[in-house]
Amino acid sequence: MENFDDTVFALGEVEALKRAVAIFKTVPSTLVGSGDDAAVVALNDHRMVVTTDTMVENHDFRTDFSTGFDLGFKAVASNLADLAAMGATPVALTVAMVVTKTTTQMWLEDFARGLQAGLDQLAPTAEIVGGDLASGEQIVIAVAAHGQLGDRQPVLRSGAKSGDIVAVAGTLGRAACGLDLLLHKDQSLAKAYDEWVAVQLRPNPPIQLGVEAGALATAMLDVSDSLALDVNRLAKASGVTIELSTGKLSGYAAVLELAAQSMTSRDGMERDPMDWVLFGGEDHSLLATFPESAALPRGFKAIGKVVGESAGLVLLDGQELSPKGWDSVSS
Amino acid sequence: MENFDDTVFALGEVEALKRAVAIFKTVPSTLVGSGDDAAVVALNDHRMVVTTDTMVENHDFRTDFSTGFDLGFKAVASNLADLAAMGATPVALTVAMVVTKTTTQMWLEDFARGLQAGLDQLAPTAEIVGGDLASGEQIVIAVAAHGQLGDRQPVLRSGAKSGDIVAVAGTLGRAACGLDLLLHKDQSLAKAYDEWVAVQLRPNPPIQLGVEAGALATAMLDVSDSLALDVNRLAKASGVTIELSTGKLSGYAAVLELAAQSMTSRDGMERDPMDWVLFGGEDHSLLATFPESAALPRGFKAIGKVVGESAGLVLLDGQELSPKGWDSVSS
Numbered sequence: 001m002e003n004f005d006d007t008v009f010a011l012g013e014v015e016a017l018k019r020a021v022a023i024f025k026t027v028p029s030t031l032v033g034s035g036d037d038a039a040v041v042a043l044n045d046h047r048m049v050v051t052t053d054t055m056v057e058n059h060d061f062r063t064d065f066s067t068g069f070d071l072g073f074k075a076v077a078s079n080l081a082d083l084a085a086m087g088a089t090p091v092a093l094t095v096a097m098v099v100t101k102t103t104t105q106m107w108l109e110d111f112a113r114g115l116q117a118g119l120d121q122l123a124p125t126a127e128i129v130g131g132d133l134a135s136g137e138q139i140v141i142a143v144a145a146h147g148q149l150g151d152r153q154p155v156l157r158s159g160a161k162s163g164d165i166v167a168v169a170g171t172l173g174r175a176a177c178g179l180d181l182l183l184h185k186d187q188s189l190a191k192a193y194d195e196w197v198a199v200q201l202r203p204n205p206p207i208q209l210g211v212e213a214g215a216l217a218t219a220m221l222d223v224s225d226s227l228a229l230d231v232n233r234l235a236k237a238s239g240v241t242i243e244l245s246t247g248k249l250s251g252y253a254a255v256l257e258l259a260a261q262s263m264t265s266r267d268g269m270e271r272d273p274m275d276w277v278l279f280g281g282e283d284h285s286l287l288a289t290f291p292e293s294a295a296l297p298r299g300f301k302a303i304g305k306v307v308g309e310s311a312g313l314v315l316l317d318g319q320e321l322s323p324k325g326w327d328s329v330s331s
Numbered sequence: 332m333e334n335f336d337d338t339v340f341a342l343g344e345v346e347a348l349k350r351a352v353a354i355f356k357t358v359p360s361t362l363v364g365s366g367d368d369a370a371v372v373a374l375n376d377h378r379m380v381v382t383t384d385t386m387v388e389n390h391d392f393r394t395d396f397s398t399g400f401d402l403g404f405k406a407v408a409s410n411l412a413d414l415a416a417m418g419a420t421p422v423a424l425t426v427a428m429v430v431t432k433t434t435t436q437m438w439l440e441d442f443a444r445g446l447q448a449g450l451d452q453l454a455p456t457a458e459i460v461g462g463d464l465a466s467g468e469q470i471v472i473a474v475a476a477h478g479q480l481g482d483r484q485p486v487l488r489s490g491a492k493s494g495d496i497v498a499v500a501g502t503l504g505r506a507a508c509g510l511d512l513l514l515h516k517d518q519s520l521a522k523a524y525d526e527w528v529a530v531q532l533r534p535n536p537p538i539q540l541g542v543e544a545g546a547l548a549t550a551m552l553d554v555s556d557s558l559a560l561d562v563n564r565l566a567k568a569s570g571v572t573i574e575l576s577t578g579k580l581s582g583y584a585a586v587l588e589l590a591a592q593s594m595t596s597r598d599g600m601e602r603d604p605m606d607w608v609l610f611g612g613e614d615h616s617l618l619a620t621f622p623e624s625a626a627l628p629r630g631f632k633a634i635g636k637v638v639g640e641s642a643g644l645v646l647l648d649g650q651e652l653s654p655k656g657w658d659s660v661s662s
Contacts, residue, residue: 031378032485035568037416037552038382038478040485047362048379050460051369052425052475056467085368094383096427096473129381132473136387142427142463142473144383147369154363154371221368237366 006105013133016105023112025119027127029091039129041092041146049147049154051082057139065182068107070201071141072114079145080122081205081222081284087155087214088147090123090207095131098140111141114202122207152214155288160219160238164289166304167296169206169213172227172252173273174199176280177259186266193259205284209299213288216297220288225281226325228314231304233323234287236312243315244304252277278316281326337436344464347436354443356450358458360422370460372423372477380478380485382413388470396513399438401532402472403445410476411453412536412553412615418486418545419478421454421538426462429471445533453538483545486619491550491569495620497635498627500537500544503558503583504604505530507611508590517597524590536615540630544619547628551619556612557656559645562635564654565618567643574646575635583608609647612657 008016021034032040055061055075066074076093083090095115099108112128119126126145160166178200181190190197205222214220219238223230235242256273264271289306290296307315314321339347352365363371384406386392392402407424414421426446430439443459450457457476491497509531512521521528536553545551550569554561566573587604595602620637621627638646645652 032417032487036485036487036489037413038380038419038476038485040378040380040417040480043374043377043379046374046377047371048374048423048477049369049371050423050425050475050477052427052461052463052473054427054429054463054465054473056429056465058468059466082368086363086371088369092379092381094381094475096383096385096475098385098387098471130383132383132385134385134387134471135390136471137389137468140387140429140465140467140471140473142383142385142471144381144425144427144475145369146379146381149371154367154369156363156367158367 007101008099008103008105008108009101009135011105016108017133019105020108020112023109024116024128027125030127030129034130039092041129043091043148044150045148047149049083049086049088049149050144051079052142052144053079053082055141066201068110069114072111073118073202075141075143076115076118077122077203077205078224078284079143080207081286083145083147084205084207084210085220085222085286086147087152087211087217087220088149089211090126090145090147092127092129092146094144095128096142097131098134098136100137100139103139155214155217155220157219157221157234157237160234160240160289160306162240162306162308163292164218164306165292165296165302166242166289166306167300167302168285168287169209169299170285171199171283172285173256173276173280175203175282176276177256180263181259184263189262189266192262196256196259199283203282203284206286206299209297210286213297213300216290216294217288218291220286223283223285223287226279228278228321229323229325230287231314232312235314239309239312240306241308241310241313241315242304243307244321246317248303249274249277279324338432339430339434339436339439340432340466342436347439348464350436351439351443354440355447355459358456361458361460364458365461370423372460374422374479375481376479378480380414380417380419380480381475382410383473383475384410384413386472397532399441400445403442404449404533406472406474407446407449408453408534408536409555409615410474411538412617414476414478415536415538415541416551416553416617417478418483418542418548418551419480420542421457421476421478423458423460423477425475426459427473428462429465429467431468431470434470486545486548486551488550488552488565488568491565491571491620491637493571493637493639494623495549495637496623496627496633497573497575497620497637498631498633499616499618500540500630501616502530502614503554503616504587504607504611506534506613507607508587511594512590515594520593520597523593527587527590530614534613534615537617537630541617544628544631547621547625548619549622551617554614554616554618557610559609559652560654560656561618562645563643566645570640570643571637572639572641572644572646573635574638575652577648579634580605580608610655
């Protein structure tokens, strides 16, 4: 019987990769998959869209909170959200991994199952076409994701126009609430509100809705660092002023109210769920602007409006909103 | 005056990246470059070729041996060699980086200059189109490189046929000799033989020759882990027996003879330069097979022959050659 306590280190790169790669499904657009010097992928156009995102142990995740499966799923979800934010359909991903001397082959295969589950759920026509496995002092996951545009133009951050509706597809604040639940001294709370914890561990961005909305959106980006920061980025790139209203965001906060109260009842610290909605990251929802005249695409909910041109200003109920959020180097 | 001792950590991700990205040149094929959720790249075909390679501090490099510039150059060179080995012309690269709390902005910009210098020298029509900067306990560099095929078929490892000539473009053994010079207790030797040290620090793979040879090659791969190991991979993938001869490899060893003798004179340990040629990695030369009837492409030198079909056997002067080389996890 196979010993699943074997470390990746003991198996060596070739054998460890072979076993992990066996977990991945293949799709028809992959002309040459893993195993050669490079992969070859068929696209529906002469253009490719590419993004890369990195997750580092004890900085972006903790292995006592996240399983290998969770991390594989999250790595796929966060990268696919960047593609969807361009209006691009995901096609192929590469995964560069650093594992440690104690990483088990069982963990690596659980991670590979998480990658595949992320694709199954969010982009079943895409494939993990290649990767690299290296050794280091902490786990690092660097995914590069590739998409195609067909006959579409990419949706940039810079296209928002005065009068456009600002809208969101996906959740806001849940991932940040989930992280606070995981970090709370009363460990039972993470179990009681496991739905919010699940969004932190395995975010579920609306990939297909984003790709569909790409046909209509004037600007789009994925909310990874915080709503406040990412709206600010869109306003700056487009040279516009965006006005958000608390009233239109209150629904996102309301569902997190009970979790906030439970945390406060245990530690006496007051919490405003609206802080998670405005300043929390990692939901990987899609923020977009649409012409005022158009019906909002399926899955999008209006949260504000582009009210004029400027160097990039965001107002909440008429007050300037500070672009607070996650900085992946200094945080 | 700007203080170049500033750490990346102190500057934050956004400002640090902005300054580093300013170093990169742009090329016409990049339709959308750094700064949005993803980059968009024009290709000369409906297919993209993608490869990824990772370098980890104290496992794949040491910052007391390699400058930031060296590492940027090497990261580009090693990834481009994988593209060339498919016969693909490099178009675009993404760079995912992990830096530490002590990494200076000066180091990061030196690294960026090394990336650009690698492109200038090896693939001037390609661009660094995006990246990601994260924080961790050790430096990690994960590059994904993208190429295009035009009307060509990709050159796989599996196409070698009985009767084919086995040939190499680029150097063999120099990078391994350079590493032994760096590791030698007599530090003056690395200066005396700095040409071999330079191949270790900034390998110079024959990218353009590889792309040209792709029109004729029946199989190709880049020699990253060792000649013995990579010839074995080609033989296995193609299901052939390959016979190499020491006579045809002796020229690669001869130029390293003096460095070997100098090392031996300092520490009394005997060295055979042929060990570097056969079992040393990181020259990133291109190993290819060509039809017997054809003239070898520019830059390629015959080192052996495909002598028959098998499960994958490599002979050196009639004796089986052990596939020893670098394993990036267990080494």
